[in-house]
Amino acid sequence: MSVGEKYVSKNKQPLVVEHPYSILYKHSFGEVSPFFVGLTKKRLLGTVCRNREKHRNGKDLLFLPPRADCPECMAEVNEWVDLTDADIRIYTFTTAYFAGETFLSKVPFTLINIDVQGFDNSYSKLTSTLVIDEPGEINIKREDIRIGMRIKPKFRDVPQDKVDASVLYFVPAEKP
Numbered sequence: 001m002s003v004g005e006k007y008v009s010k011n012k013q014p015l016v017v018e019h020p021y022s023i024l025y026k027h028s029f030g031e032v033s034p035f036f037v038g039l040t041k042k043r044l045l046g047t048v049c050r051n052r053e054k055h056r057n058g059k060d061l062l063f064l065p066p067r068a069d070c071p072e073c074m075a076e077v078n079e080w081v082d083l084t085d086a087d088i089r090i091y092t093f094t095t096a097y098f099a100g101e102t103f104l105s106k107v108p109f110t111l112i113n114i115d116v117q118g119f120d121n122s123y124s125k126l127t128s129t130l131v132i133d134e135p136g137e138i139n140i141k142r143e144d145i146r147i148g149m150r151i152k153p154k155f156r157d158v159p160q161d162k163v164d165a166s167v168l169y170f171v172p173a174e175k176p
Helices: 030-040 101-106
Strands: 045-049 061-063 079-082 088-096 109-116 127-130 150-155 168-172
Touching: 030 045
Parallel strands: 127 168
Antiparallel strands: 045 061, 045 079, 088 109, 088 150, 109 127, 150 168
16 A cells, blocks of 8 residues: 555545635726727727728728727727617527536527628627527527517616626617
């Protein structure tokens, strides 16, 4: 018998203990802070780079989530646009029926990528959730979700010092 075997239970199970752990983490949203402040004011904000002559496709580029710099022309991006009332559509979606412990109580849920009409969305890769049974909103069946469906942003009420991207979600804007 090795020395270690003397200190392990007969069924070779390791000793497991629980220790409470807490950490205060301060996060700065930096140049994209207006996006998160906007969420607390029920506004969906993005940034636009209008240096179209320097872009591959010759178009203005929308960034959602916002960016502080343009990856194509390397310019600072400081023009903010309010997209709250824009024509927003589902670009792609998937429904999760299994999840980690944090999201287990929320399954099934649908994750979506959005497409804002009237903009080049090459760099707009916003992922959010689609709520199909929101009280007071248009309710649909999960099997009625489709690419190109019109949706609108909704916002959970949270204080500014607790804001994160989960404040934002979407609901159907039309019946299928």
